[in-house]
Structure formats: structure tokens, C-alpha cells
Amino acid sequence: MSRAITFERCDRCGAAQTLRRLACQACGSTALSSHTASGGGTIYTITIVHRAPDDGFRALAPYAVALSDMDEGFRLMGLADTALAIGDRVFARRAPVGGRAIVHFAREQEQ
Amino acid sequence: MTPHVLGVGNTRFGRIDGSDPIGLMAQAAEAALTDARIDRGAVDGLLCGYATTLPHLMLANLFAERFSLTPAYAASLALGGATGAAMVMMACDLVRAGRCRTILVVAGENRLTGQTRDQSIAALAQVGDAEQEAGNGASVPAFYALLAARYLHESGAREEELAELAVLMRRHAEAHPDAHLRQPIAVADVMASKPIATPLKLLDCCPISDGAVAFIVSADCGNGPRIALAGAGQAHRHQHVSALADIRRTGAGEAAAAAFAEARIDRSKIDHLAVYDSFSITLAMLIEEMGFAPLGRSGTLARDGAFGIGGLPLNMHGGLMSFGHSGVAGGMAHIAEAVRQLRGDAGPRQAGSPACAFVHADGGILSAHVSLVLERRG
Numbered sequence: 001m002s003r004a005i006t007f008e009r010c011d012r013c014g015a016a017q018t019l020r021r022l023a024c025q026a027c028g029s030t031a032l033s034s035h036t037a038s039g040g041g042t043i044y045t046i047t048i049v050h051r052a053p054d055d056g057f058r059a060l061a062p063y064a065v066a067l068s069d070m071d072e073g074f075r076l077m078g079l080a081d082t083a084l085a086i087g088d089r090v091f092a093r094r095a096p097v098g099g100r101a102i103v104h105f106a107r108e109q110e111q
Numbered sequence: 112m113t114p115h116v117l118g119v120g121n122t123r124f125g126r127i128d129g130s131d132p133i134g135l136m137a138q139a140a141e142a143a144l145t146d147a148r149i150d151r152g153a154v155d156g157l158l159c160g161y162a163t164t165l166p167h168l169m170l171a172n173l174f175a176e177r178f179s180l181t182p183a184y185a186a187s188l189a190l191g192g193a194t195g196a197a198m199v200m201m202a203c204d205l206v207r208a209g210r211c212r213t214i215l216v217v218a219g220e221n222r223l224t225g226q227t228r229d230q231s232i233a234a235l236a237q238v239g240d241a242e243q244e245a246g247n248g249a250s251v252p253a254f255y256a257l258l259a260a261r262y263l264h265e266s267g268a269r270e271e272e273l274a275e276l277a278v279l280m281r282r283h284a285e286a287h288p289d290a291h292l293r294q295p296i297a298v299a300d301v302m303a304s305k306p307i308a309t310p311l312k313l314l315d316c317c318p319i320s321d322g323a324v325a326f327i328v329s330a331d332c333g334n335g336p337r338i339a340l341a342g343a344g345q346a347h348r349h350q351h352v353s354a355l356a357d358i359r360r361t362g363a364g365e366a367a368a369a370a371f372a373e374a375r376i377d378r379s380k381i382d383h384l385a386v387y388d389s390f391s392i393t394l395a396m397l398i399e400e401m402g403f404a405p406l407g408r409s410g411t412l413a414r415d416g417a418f419g420i421g422g423l424p425l426n427m428h429g430g431l432m433s434f435g436h437s438g439v440a441g442g443m444a445h446i447a448e449a450v451r452q453l454r455g456d457a458g459p460r461q462a463g464s465p466a467c468a469f470v471h472a473d474g475g476i477l478s479a480h481v482s483l484v485l486e487r488r489g
Contacts, residue, residue, distance in 0.1 A: 018354050019240055025354075045264070047256035049248060050306040053232050057248030065249045065308075067257055067353060077244050077353050086264045100246055 003094045005037040005103060007074045016073035037076075039092045040108065041068035043084050044075060056098050066105050068092065078103030114206035116199075116338045116485065117213070118147025118327035119447045124435030125291040126223055127321040132162035133177050135219035135323035139440070140178060143325035147333065149213065154327075156211030157182040158198040160218030160439030161189045163234045164225030174217070184211050191238065191474025192387060193345075194218065195324070195443035196481035200343040202328035212330050218439035219323020231319050238475045240351045249308075252316060252390070254352040254476045256308035259392035261358050263310060266399075266407025270310045273391040274301035275410040277314050277432055279418060280388060284429020286460045291320045291435030301391075315391040320435030324443035326450075336454045341467075342376070342484035344369025352476040359400055361477040367401040367469070370482035376467065378402055381484075383452055383465035384423055385445035387472045388430040397471055398425075401482075424462035427452060442472040446483070453487040 008017040011033055015026035023030050046066040052058040066080035068090055078092060079102055089108040094101040120142025122135055136159070144151060157180055159171040167173055171185040184205065190197050195218060202214040222231060232250050239245040239254060249257075263270065278298055284290035296314060304313040328340070346362030346369070349355050371378060384403065388394035395409040403423065404412050412418065418425035428434045428448035431441045449468040451457045470483040 018356075019243055019351060045257045045261035047253055047260050047311075048306075048309045049253050049256075050308060051252065052248055053236060053250035053253075054229070054248075060248065062306075063248060065247050065253055065257065075353050075356075077240075077247055077249070079247055086261065102246060103243075 003101060005039060005092055005094060006034050007037050007070070007072060008032040009035050018075045035072070038071055041070040041076065041090050041092060041105070043086050043088045043090055043105065044069045045086060046080055046084055048082055068105055076103060078105050080105040081107060112206055112209065112330040114203040114328050114330065114340045115332040116326055116340065116450045117329040117331060117333050118143040118149070119450050120146055121289060121324040121444065121447055122219065122322050123289040124320040124322035124437060124444070127221065128224055130221040130224060130321050132165040132220050133174060135221060135321065136174055136217045136325070137178050139219055139323035139325035140215055140217045143215065143327050147327040149327065151180055153213050154180055154215045155182055156184040156202065156205055156214035158202055158214060158216045159187045160194045160198065161187060162220040163231070163438060164221055180215070190479040192389060192442050193472045193474035193479040193481045194439040195446065196470060196472035196483055197345070199326060199328060199340065199446060199483060200345070200481055203340045203343060206328060206330050214328045215325060216328055217323070217325035218443060220438040220440065221321040222437050223319050223321045228319065238350065238478070240353060244351055244353060252311060253308040255390045255392055256311045257352055258358055258396065258477070259310050262392060262396060265358065268407035268410060271298055271302060272410025273315065273395055274298045275414040276388070276391040276394050277301050279413045280426060280430040280432040283427050283460065284433030287428045287434060290429045290433055291318055292433045311390060311392065317389050317431040317436040320437045322435055322437035322440050324440040324447055326443070326446065337488045338450050338453050339486050339488050340483060341486045342370040342372070342374025344373065344482045346480045347478065350475055350478045355477065358396065359406070361396065361400060362480040363397050363400045363471060363473065363477065366480035366482040367471065370484050374484035376484065380467050381469040382423065383449060383462065383468035384418070384425040385449040385468060385470040386425065387442055387445065388426060388432050389436065391432070393473070393477065394430070396477065397473065401471060420462045424452070424465070427457060427460045427462055445472065446470050449485055453485060
């Protein structure tokens with residue numbers, strides 16, 4: 001199970017892509033390369049889910065889902081510590097949840 | 112040739128035991144034909160939506176056969192909640208091109224009685240990216256909750272103010288006999304309702320309903336009030352919520368601007384509004400992005416009467432949030448109400464004598480946008 005958080009960046013214009021793309025969202029080039037993210041980001045928005053969409057997540061409820069502006073310039077969704085708020089600096093890592101490596105955001109620790 | 116809305120028909124919305132999509136569509140279509148005073152033989156074009164309780168490769172052909180139509184032109188469209196408005200826009204273009212003269216636009220679904228609530232939510236999960244979003248235990252309500260949390264942060268508005276929009280929709284639905292939810296509610300009821308995904312609570316969300324709506328769009332204007340389709344516009348900037356870079360630029364503004372431009376009007380000429388309201392946050396974001404209220408102020412304006420009779424009337428049928436949401440037909444109910452209001456046919460819901468109505472629908476997570484301008488011309 002891969003633990004890395006990867007993202008795509010356009011080889012031509014350098015734009016980081018949010019979600020998988022088949023062409024650069026900024027310039028349209030199809031020359032996209034995969035990079036490993038540092039994991040650092042800032043919470044853009046966060047919600048605490050009380051009503052889970054399926055049985056798998058029902059046992060975890062309530063749980064927080066967040067969108068983070070990652071330092072490399074892309075936006076990433078993941079589970080999050082419920083105490084996080086918009087603007088908090090976070091570190092993202094993958095953790096196993098139900099057999100899948102889910103992105104999880106935690107407050108960035110002092111280095 | 113100017114396209115007109117010649118006929119409108121709908122079923123009631125709510126729990127309709129024993130209903131099925133084709134049957135509901137047929138009921139609405141028959142009502143629209145009767146309203147238009149035409150026979151089915153006059154219909155030369157057919158546009159259908161989709162039905163999650165009846166996934167089918169060729170829903171228009173299936174409906175045509177069951178309803179005994181033989182159109183010269185037929186298609187089934189799918190853009191989520193924007194489908195109804197998109198079908199009306201396409202019907203306009205077909206009439207203008209001279210391709211069709213009289214088009215039946217119809218959608219309906221037994222989304223409430225035809226599947227469990229979990230199945231409905233699961234079907235909607237398609238609008239989440241399978242790899243990076245759905246795996247996080249997030250579906251449609253949570254995606255909108257993410258937008259709502261950011262909206263409150265950027266605008267300074269409060270949850271109680273968003274709740275005012277839910278209260279307004281319910282107040283309007285009280286006067287519509289076909290509406291799914293008509294029990295009055297207050298802000299306190301919204302705030303006390305079950306949390307779904309913060310900051311959205313149950314009463315910030317539309318229900319799941321059975322129901323169908325149909326229109327006749329034609330080059331003919333009929334003998335009654337002439338309701339012309341003056342302008343239309345679309346915008347598509349993303350599908351998934353992660354890809355929505357700025358909550359104030361979803362595409363709604365672009366779609367509205369294109370519709371105003373085609374209708375050759377300024378926003379100030381609009382005297383009636385019908386805006387998609389899957390959640391209280393949807394309504395606030397759309398109203399504000401399209402310039403009908405300043406950022407963060409939709410709720411307070413609703414509280415102060417700005418969107419009722421005497422102001423700029425909004426969703427006088429109760430919107431998705433109270434009239435109901437049966438899928439594609441949900442957004443079509445907004446258009447039906449706008450037409451009836453322009454005609455002066457809305458009975459106890461009649462909000463003055465509007466001349467120029469603006470309709471906006473969105474699909475996905477504020478992903479697909481369609482705006483329409485309808486005018487009464489005589």
C-alpha cells in the first residue's frame with residue numbers, strides 16, 4: 001500500500017494539478033509528471049460529517065473531512081482531526097482506513 | 112422564430128406510492144399538452160432527462176413509445192440538476208434553428224419510493240471523484256457542507272442567516288398544493304434539526320421526492336399570455352468540489368451574464384427569480400455570485416422580506432427545499448413556477464405582475480450552470 005502523497009505538475013508551465021488530469025488545467029499541455037508532495041498544507045475548508053454515506057464510515061461518525069491548499073499549489077481532500085479550523089497549518093499523511101490508504105490531515109508540529 | 116413556453120404540467124411532489132418514472136413523466140406530459148391545448152401529433156421534438164430509478168440507454172425513445180409519440184427529433188440529456196434548464200435551452204435553440212416547431216420537454220422520477228435513501232445518496236456519490244474524494248466518506252451533503260463552511264468564513268454570515276433561506280422556502284411552499292413539505296418552520300427549527308455535515312443540518316437540505324414536470328416549448332405562442340424565452344447561457348468550470356478553486360466563481364456568474372447578454376437586458380430588469388436551492392448554501396452562493404445580493408447577505412435579506420411578495424420574489428413554489436426534489440424534475444419546477452407567475456396564474460402565490468423572470472439551475476457541486484431569461488410579451 002503506497003504511503004506517498006503524489007500530485008501532478010505540468011512539465012511545460014509548472015502548474016500543479018488538482019485531481020487527476022489528462023491535460024494541464026492551466027496551459028493544456030499533456031506533458032504531466034508525477035511528484036511526491038511534502039505533505040505541508042493549509043486547511044481551506046472543513047466539515048464534521050455526522051451522517052455517513054455508507055456502512056463503512058458509519059462506525060467512524062462523527063469524523064472530519066477537509067480540503068487543504070497544499071504547499072505545492074494543488075488542493076487535496078482527506079480526513080482530518082476534528083479540532084482543525086480553516087487557516088490551520090497541517091501535515092498530510094496516508095493512514096489505513098478499511099483497507100485503503102486514506103489521506104489524513106493533522107496539525108503541523110513544530111519542527 | 113422566438114421560442115415560447117406554450118404549456119406547463121406537473122404531478123404533485125412527495126411520496127407517490129406505486130409510481131414509476133415513465134408513469135410520472137406521462138402524467139406531467141399529458142398535463143402540459145392539455146395546458147398548451149395541443150394534441151400529441153403536434154409534437155415534433157422530445158427531450159427527456161434521466162431517472163436514477165430507471166437507468167436506460169435511450170430514455171427518450173422508451174418514453175416516446177410508451178406515450179405514443181413519434182417525434183422527428185429526440186434526445187435524453189444528463190447534466191445533473193441543471194438538466195431541466197439545459198433541455199429548455201436546447202429546445203429554444205431547436206426552435207430558433209427551425210429544426211423543430213413544438214418540443215415536449217419532460218422529466219420525472221420516483222426517487223423517494225423507488226429506492227432507499229442510502230441508494231439515493233450512493234447514486235449522487237458519482238459527483239465525487241472516486242480516487243480522491245469518495246474514499247473519504249464524503250458524499251453530496253458533505254461536499255456542500257465544505258462549501259458552506261468556507262462561505263461562512265469568507266462572508267462573515269452566520270448559520271442562522273442561512274437558515275432564513277430554508278424558512279423562506281417553506282413559507283412559499285405553504286401556498287402550493289403540490290408541494291412535498293408545507294409545515295411551517297422557524298429558524299429555531301432549522302438550527303435544532305439533525306446535523307448532517309457541519310454547518311448543514313437536515314432542514315438546510317432539500318428532501319428526496321417523487322414527481323415529474325413537463326413543458327411544451329414552441330414557435331407557436333398560443334392565445335394566452337405570451338411567455339418568450341429571451342435568453343440563455345451556460346458555464347462549466349469543474350465537476351468535483353476539490354476542483355472548485357474559488358467559491359465565489361463557480362460559473363454561475365458567467366452563465367447569468369451570457370443569458371442577460373442574449374436577452375439584451377441588464378440584471379436590474381429582472382422582477383422575478385427562480386434559483387436552484389438543493390441546500391440553503393446553494394441558494395445563497397448562487398444568488399450572491401449572480402449579483403442579486405451582496406456577499407453574505409442573502410439570508411438577512413430573506414429575513415427582511417427582500418425575496419417575498421413586494422420585493423424580488425424568489426422560488427414562490429417553495430424551491431427544491433420545500434416543493435421537493437425528484438431529480439431532473441426538481442429544477443424544472445422552478446421554471447414551471449416562473450411561467451405561471453409571468454402568466455398571472457399563480458393564484459394565492461401570485462407575486463404582482465412580473466414581466467421578466469430569471470431562472471438558474473446547477474448540477475453536481477455547483478458544477479454545471481444554466482441560466483434562462485423568460486419574458487411576458489403580451
